[in-house]
Amino acid sequence: MTAGDWRGLVEGIPSLLGGLGINLQILLGLIALGFFAGIVVALIQVYAPRPLAAVAIGYEWFFRGVPEMVLLMLVYFGLRQFHVPISPFIAAVIALGLRSSAYQSQIFRGAIQAVGSNQMMAALSVGMTRFQAIRHVILPQALRLSIPPWSNEFSSVLKDTTLTSAIGVIEVFKRARFIMGRNYALALPTFMVVALFFLALTYLGNWGLGALERRYRIPGLEAKGAGERF
Amino acid sequence: MELVFKWEWLPQLGRGLVLTVELTAACISMGAVLGLLLAIARLYARGPIYWLASAYVHFFRGTPLLVQLFMVHFGLAGWGISFTPLVSGIIAMGLNTAAYQAEYFRGAIQAVKRGQTMAALSLGMTWWQTIRYVILPQALRLVLPAWSNELVYMLKYTSIVYLIGLPDLMGVGRTIASTNFRFFEVYAVVALIYLALVLIITFGLRLVEARIKVPGLGAVRQ
Amino acid sequence: MSLLVVEDLHKRYGKEEVLRGVSFTLEPGETKVIIGPSGTGKSTLLRCINRLTEPDRGRIWLNGEEITSPRVNIYRIRAQIGFVFQDFNLFTHLTALDNVRLGLIRVKRMPKREATERALRELARVGLADKANAYPAQLSGGQQQRVSIARALAMDPKLILFDEPTSALDPELIGEVLEVMIELAKGGMTMLVVTHEMGFARSVADEIIFMEKGVIVEQGPPEAIFTRPKVPRTAEFLRKITEFYGEQG
Numbered sequence: 001m002t003a004g005d006w007r008g009l010v011e012g013i014p015s016l017l018g019g020l021g022i023n024l025q026i027l028l029g030l031i032a033l034g035f036f037a038g039i040v041v042a043l044i045q046v047y048a049p050r051p052l053a054a055v056a057i058g059y060e061w062f063f064r065g066v067p068e069m070v071l072l073m074l075v076y077f078g079l080r081q082f083h084v085p086i087s088p089f090i091a092a093v094i095a096l097g098l099r100s101s102a103y104q105s106q107i108f109r110g111a112i113q114a115v116g117s118n119q120m121m122a123a124l125s126v127g128m129t130r131f132q133a134i135r136h137v138i139l140p141q142a143l144r145l146s147i148p149p150w151s152n153e154f155s156s157v158l159k160d161t162t163l164t165s166a167i168g169v170i171e172v173f174k175r176a177r178f179i180m181g182r183n184y185a186l187a188l189p190t191f192m193v194v195a196l197f198f199l200a201l202t203y204l205g206n207w208g209l210g211a212l213e214r215r216y217r218i219p220g221l222e223a224k225g226a227g228e229r230f
Numbered sequence: 231m232e233l234v235f236k237w238e239w240l241p242q243l244g245r246g247l248v249l250t251v252e253l254t255a256a257c258i259s260m261g262a263v264l265g266l267l268l269a270i271a272r273l274y275a276r277g278p279i280y281w282l283a284s285a286y287v288h289f290f291r292g293t294p295l296l297v298q299l300f301m302v303h304f305g306l307a308g309w310g311i312s313f314t315p316l317v318s319g320i321i322a323m324g325l326n327t328a329a330y331q332a333e334y335f336r337g338a339i340q341a342v343k344r345g346q347t348m349a350a351l352s353l354g355m356t357w358w359q360t361i362r363y364v365i366l367p368q369a370l371r372l373v374l375p376a377w378s379n380e381l382v383y384m385l386k387y388t389s390i391v392y393l394i395g396l397p398d399l400m401g402v403g404r405t406i407a408s409t410n411f412r413f414f415e416v417y418a419v420v421a422l423i424y425l426a427l428v429l430i431i432t433f434g435l436r437l438v439e440a441r442i443k444v445p446g447l448g449a450v451r452q
Numbered sequence: 453m454s455l456l457v458v459e460d461l462h463k464r465y466g467k468e469e470v471l472r473g474v475s476f477t478l479e480p481g482e483t484k485v486i487i488g489p490s491g492t493g494k495s496t497l498l499r500c501i502n503r504l505t506e507p508d509r510g511r512i513w514l515n516g517e518e519i520t521s522p523r524v525n526i527y528r529i530r531a532q533i534g535f536v537f538q539d540f541n542l543f544t545h546l547t548a549l550d551n552v553r554l555g556l557i558r559v560k561r562m563p564k565r566e567a568t569e570r571a572l573r574e575l576a577r578v579g580l581a582d583k584a585n586a587y588p589a590q591l592s593g594g595q596q597q598r599v600s601i602a603r604a605l606a607m608d609p610k611l612i613l614f615d616e617p618t619s620a621l622d623p624e625l626i627g628e629v630l631e632v633m634i635e636l637a638k639g640g641m642t643m644l645v646v647t648h649e650m651g652f653a654r655s656v657a658d659e660i661i662f663m664e665k666g667v668i669v670e671q672g673p674p675e676a677i678f679t680r681p682k683v684p685r686t687a688e689f690l691r692k693i694t695e696f697y698g699e700q701g
Contacts (some may be wrong), residue, residue, distance in 0.1 A: 022392060026412030065428040066421040067386035069400055074421060077413035112367060159294040166393065195293035195301070202292040313551045345541035348504055349600075353555035353607060354531025363558055368545045446589020 009193070012179045013195030016190075019172030023161040025091040026092050026171070030157060043134065045105065046112050052183050056105070059191035061082030063102030068163050071095040076114055100157050107149045109141035145218055151209040155202045172197065233382055235415050239406050246402030247423060253319055253398060254385045260324030261384075265331030270361075272336055283332075291327035298322050303394045319391040320345055327384050334380065338373035339365060378435040382428050389424075399423060453516055455480045455642050456501070456611060461510035463496055470496045471507070474664035478611065483643040485653040485674075488663035489689060495538075495644040497663075498613045501644070502533045515610065531559050534604030534612035539620045540596040542588040548575060548599045549584040552606050560607065574602035578632050594625030598632055605636075612636070614645040651694060654678055662686045 027166035044056040056061035063071070115138055164172035176194045180187040271283035290298065292359035302325075313321065342365050350360040392401030403420035407413045456478035463471040470493040478484055486494050499505040499682070501512060503526050511520045542551050542561045552571035556562040560568070575581050578598035588596055597617055604612050614633070618626040630652050637643060637656050647653060653660055653674060660677040662670045662685075670683045679686045 026330050043342035062421075062425065065382075065386075065425040067389040067400065067424055069389040069426060070403070070417055070421050073404070073407070073413065074417040077407065079414075081411065081413045090347075100416070106330040161392065162296045165296075166390075172369060173294070173300075177300075180300075180308075184304065187308040188301060191301045193307050195297050197291070198294055198297070199289065199292040249585070343541075343544075344537060345537060346543060349535075349537060349541035349543065351504055352502060352533075352535035352537075353603070354529075354559040356527050359558055363554060364545075366541055368543075371545065390547045435535055444545050444589075445587045 005183060005185055008179065008183050009189055012175070012190065015175050016172050016179075016194065016197070019170065019175040020201075021163075022089075022169065023158075024201075026089065026096070026161045026164060026169070027158055030097035030100055030161075031094035031154070034100030034104045034153075034157070037098065037101035038189065039108055039139075041105035042100060042108035042112060045109050047130070060102045060105055061186075063099045064106070066099075067165060068096060068137055068160055071099055072167050088164065088168040090129070091167060092161075092169050094196065096157060096160060096164070103153050103156075104150070107146050108142060110149070111145040114139060114145055115141045126137070129149060136163040141221055144213075144218065144221055147209060147213040147216075153208055154205050154209065156202055158205060159198055201210060233415055234410075234412050235419070236410075239416065241420070242402050242406060243399060243420065243423065247398040247427075249397060250385070250399040251385060251427075253316075253323070253388045253391065253396075254381070256320045257323035257327055257388075258381055258384050260320065260330055261327030261380075263330050264324065264328035266335050268328060268332035269335035269339060272332065273339055287329045287332050290326050291333070293338050295323070295326050295387060296377050296393070298326055299390060299394060315391070315394045315396045318394060319388070323384060323388065323391075325382060330380055330383075331377065334373050334376040335369065337376075338369040341372050343370045368447060371444065374435065374442075377402055378432060378439075380429055381435070385427060386424065386429065453512075454478060455482075455515060456644070457513040457580070458497075458501065459498055459511045461497065461512070462508045463500060463505065463522035464508060470666055471500070471510075474510070474663070474666070474668055476661060476668065476671065478642060478644060480642055481658055482639045483645065483659060484639045484659050486644065486646045486661045486663055486692075487648070487650070487653060487689070488573075492664050493666045494663055495615050498535070498615050498644065498646060501528045501613060502535060504530075504535070505585045512673075527559070531555070531607055532610045534607060534609035536597070536600055536604055536612060536614045538616040538619045540593070540600045542596050542600055542603075544588055547585050547587055548580060548591065548695065550604075551588070551599055552603045555603065555607050571602070571606055574606045575599070577605065578602045579628075592625060594628045597621065597629045601629075601632055601636075611642040611644065614643065614646070614647065616646050618647065618649055622624045628692070649691060650678075650690070651672075664689070 037128060040061060041056045045060070046052050047078070048056070066074075071093045072092065075095040076086065077084045079091065090125045119137055119141065120130075120133055123137040143162070161171065162173040165171055165177070168174075172194055179190045266285060268283045271279050272287065275283065299318065299322040303315065304312065306312065345361055346364050346368065350364040355363070388398055389400035392404055393399055395401075397405070401419060403416050407416035410416070412435040454477040458477070459475050461471050461474040462469070471650055474493075474497055476484070477675070488499070490496055496505055500507040507520065513519065513520055514529060514532065517529075518524065519526070537657075542548075543554065546554065549568070549571055553564075553567045556567035556570060557564060560567075563690060572581060572584060575584055578601055580595060580598055580602070582597060583591060583599070591599065598651065601612075601617075617633070618629050626649070630649065633643070633645070633652070634656055645652075645657070655674075657674050659669055660674050662677065662681075665686060670677065670681060670686045677686065678690065681690065
């Protein structure tokens with residue numbers, strides 16, 4: 001490769017970084033959607049009457065069993081087909097957010113069950129309502145227990161934001177493909193740069209979540225190790 | 231709002247499905263062999279072999295699979311090393327899942343109690359015999375739930391290979407959807423096929439798990 | 453010729469010197485019991501004898517062959533020395549029968565049929581013929597320890613090392629394991645036993661070794677050690693352990 005080739009990459013870096021910003025925006029949106037929807041789904045699964053809980057379990061099964069790519073297509077092109085004016089960005093947040101809510105609900109459900117029914121009984125016995133018990137006793141413990149598995153989900157969805165390029169979001173991977181389109185010899189170094197971006201973000205995120213876990217750690221309430229890819 | 235579905239789409243999707251299954255099987259087996267070697271290297275090796283194995287695992291787990299796929303298929307081609315899309319797909323996905331599987335294997339091997347090794351050695355077994363007859367039979371049972379998750383994960387993730395031109399289930403679906411302008415219907419059917427496949431794999435592996443289950447060697451399932 | 457000769461064994465873990473020059477011999481058919489406070493290197497000593505732990509210094513001979521020599525095939529040596537662990541360490545994924553058979557098939561390369569017959573015979577010897585197909589988790593602690601003794605016996609060991617074989621057991625299960633060990637001692641098996649069971653030590657041992665802080669403080673026949681120890685520390689230890697475990701111990 002000539003020096004001129006490399007310049008194509010160096011000059012492309014600001015654009016790649018701009019693209020990475022879009023990945024982060026999608027990440028923020030989908031994590032937030034997945035977090036709140038995930039808690040609701042988990043609470044329904046654990047505490048709601050059986051038919052409703054079954055629906056929530058079906059929801060989780062669907063979004064865990066269908067590939068992200070198919071979900072993205074289904075939401076974006078599916079809605080467009082019925083003339084819903086949805087942008088690729090919003091479609092990406094919805095599709096990946098719903099998928100993540102299924103995985104997060106699994107994490108929260110496990111944590112709620114790990115907190116155990118004795119805590120619920122103790123809360124009810126001091127006169128709390130069920131809602132108060134969930135809000136002030138169960139969730140504060142369950143959320144702490146959720147941090148380690150949740151950081152797995154975080155690094156998983158962080159990387160999955162690159163899939164949104166397939167429905168036309170001009171994020172970092174799409175921009176790397178533009179650079180590749182101009183000069184094939186640059187493909188490998190460009191993708192390597194993108195890979196390193198993600199490696200750095202993954203470590204940054206895990207470090208931050210580790211700090212969060214230590215900050216809110218309570219003696220006697222520790223999550224048992226989980227290293228699975230959710 | 232009117233829904234359209236043509237039965238003639240199904241055989242085409244079926245051919246894509248076959249490719250999806252083949253691709254999954256190929257990359258998951260490649261990943262299992264490589265992953266086991268990586269796990270053993272991370273557990274028992276020292277020096278450069280340990281560092282290389284660790285760097286490998288961190289890189290492939292910390293970067294997007296899509297980027298890895300394009301590095302193998304287009305990146306290497308740009309530097310004169312080119313593979314067919316199928317080979318690229320198997321290599322990239324196999325290398326990726328190897329890193330994840332290595333961590334599951336490592337965790338399971340570590341979960342086998344130290345006394346088991348001591349007992350095996352005290353009988354006069356060699357290191358290799360100890361790993362082969364005592365550690366692995368236990369570790370593989372412990373790893374199965376995590377491993378089934380990984381299999382499902384890879385099955386779903388093969389759907390990105392249409393981006394390098396492979397007519398897998400997703401790819402065939404995309405072609406049908408865009409030629410007929412019936413995105414919702416086609417992708418919904420594709421989603422259901424993936425879902426069915428996931429259910430079959432999950433329950434199949436649970437049967438295997440139940441079959442090889444040994445009292446006192448419970449794999450923790452979520 | 454002594455069956456086992458241990459000469460000037462040393463072992464340290466970091467700063468802590470666990471064995472500080474231990475020497476003794478074991479004659480064929482003899483049962484020696486090692487007693488002493490916890491953390492005085494008794495288990496380390498046993499593990500050094502089949503080199504599950506490598507000693508730092510000192511030499512060991514088994515039947516005249518130096519097994520601490522770097523040129524010796526340690527796997528062949530270990531197959532001749534039985535080891536019974538405190539927490540049994542039965543192979544979790546194997547039935548009682550397979551636990552006993554594994555070494556015969558893989559280490560001794562015995563044909564499967566022959567190995568099965570032999571394993572069943574050993575299980576019968578420890579009174580567990582009917583548990584051959586049970587997994588360790590389905591057995592009581594006492595039963596697991598008896599299977600592990602059968603596993604050691606099946607290999608036709610020249611000597612068996614027992615590392616506190618009853619310490620992990622509920623009190624009501626200790627008897628069944630001791631019975632098996634007493635039978636072995638009577639049958640002429642050479643045994644080196646680390647234990648806190650003073651009753652067993654007194655009635656079965658040919659000789660007692662009292663160890664403390666990595667050295668042998670005193671050794672001799674049980675009667676001498678238990679009734680008129682020469683060293684004050686021995687007397688003090690025996691008084692304490694009798695208070696703690698009771699006379700039957």
